[in-house]
Amino acid sequence: MTERKPLMAGNWKMNLNHFEAMKHVQELAFSLNDKDFDAVDVAVLVPFTDLRSVQTLVQGDKLRIRYGAQDVSEHASGAYTGDISAAMLGKLDCAYVVVGHSERRQYHGETDALVAAKALAALKHGITPIVCVGEHLDVRKSGEHVAHCVEQTRGSLAGLSADQVKASVIAYEPVWAIGTGEVATPEDAQEVCAAIRAELASLFDESVAAATKILYGGSVKGANAAELMAQADIDGALVGGASLDAADFTRIIRYRDAAVAAS
Numbered sequence: 001m002t003e004r005k006p007l008m009a010g011n012w013k014m015n016l017n018h019f020e021a022m023k024h025v026q027e028l029a030f031s032l033n034d035k036d037f038d039a040v041d042v043a044v045l046v047p048f049t050d051l052r053s054v055q056t057l058v059q060g061d062k063l064r065i066r067y068g069a070q071d072v073s074e075h076a077s078g079a080y081t082g083d084i085s086a087a088m089l090g091k092l093d094c095a096y097v098v099v100g101h102s103e104r105r106q107y108h109g110e111t112d113a114l115v116a117a118k119a120l121a122a123l124k125h126g127i128t129p130i131v132c133v134g135e136h137l138d139v140r141k142s143g144e145h146v147a148h149c150v151e152q153t154r155g156s157l158a159g160l161s162a163d164q165v166k167a168s169v170i171a172y173e174p175v176w177a178i179g180t181g182e183v184a185t186p187e188d189a190q191e192v193c194a195a196i197r198a199e200l201a202s203l204f205d206e207s208v209a210a211a212t213k214i215l216y217g218g219s220v221k222g223a224n225a226a227e228l229m230a231q232a233d234i235d236g237a238l239v240g241g242a243s244l245d246a247a248d249f250t251r252i253i254r255y256r257d258a259a260v261a262a263s
């Protein structure tokens with residue numbers, strides 16, 4: 001039996017200014033209750049410019065919503081114009097930071113080695129990195145998707161200790177399913193998440209494989225969250241578009257209700 005508490009993380013991407021962020025977090029907090037937070041960890045991953053406002057709101061109102069950023073520098077400090085360090089995110093009490101999202105890999109040329117360095121920087125400051133991996137459509141069509149994602153996982157965790165991997169989250173996001181409405185079937189998502197978990201067992205040991213959360217991301221909505229969450233190796237979701245809608249994000253967080261209704 002798995003003890004992994006599900007995590008539903010909303011990646012807002014480049015949406016919502018700090019005023020809109022506060023309104024959205026308030027709306028989300030209003031629609032969730034203690035039972036939801038007891039069952040599922042809920043996080044919002046917001047633009048840097050929203051962090052301070054979200055922190056003030058979450059701490060002022062003692063909300064159980066966690067928050068974090070969408071990227072972090074691999075460097076500690078210095079002449080890196082435009083970058084934000086893990087120490088800065090730590091000062092804002094960020095619980096999470098996304099590293100290696102496919103959009104950063106695609107538009108900013110991020111490599112597995114850089115992603116691993118960013119994950120290490122986050123961990124050093126007590127921030128959980130959400131390490132993203134996933135294949136493009138051509139790789140999926142060639143049938144190489146499992147090998148590709150396993151390789152990407154290995155590269156993106158290079159240099160992390162067993163304990164550091166346990167303190168991380170891995171997100172499998174097939175690029176062809178992101179923002180397209182094209183969700184991977186639960187079986188497709190499970191296949192890759194299981195392979196990633198098996199890789200953790202072979203890189204480290206069974207305890208690392210059993211403890212590390214693996215999320216699925218790519219067109220997750222209230223309507224499909226339950227069937228994805230029914231898979232043995234899927235421990236939550238990294239949600240883009242649907243996380244901008246408090247009602248739909250709430251349905252995702254309450255995926256168990258949909259599962260009950262369907263049975």
Ligand SMILES: O=C(CO)COP(=O)(O)O
Nearest residue numbers: 011178179218219240241
């Ligand atoms: O990239 C994603 C989350 O990080 C997924 O985005 P969508 O949920 O909009 O497909």
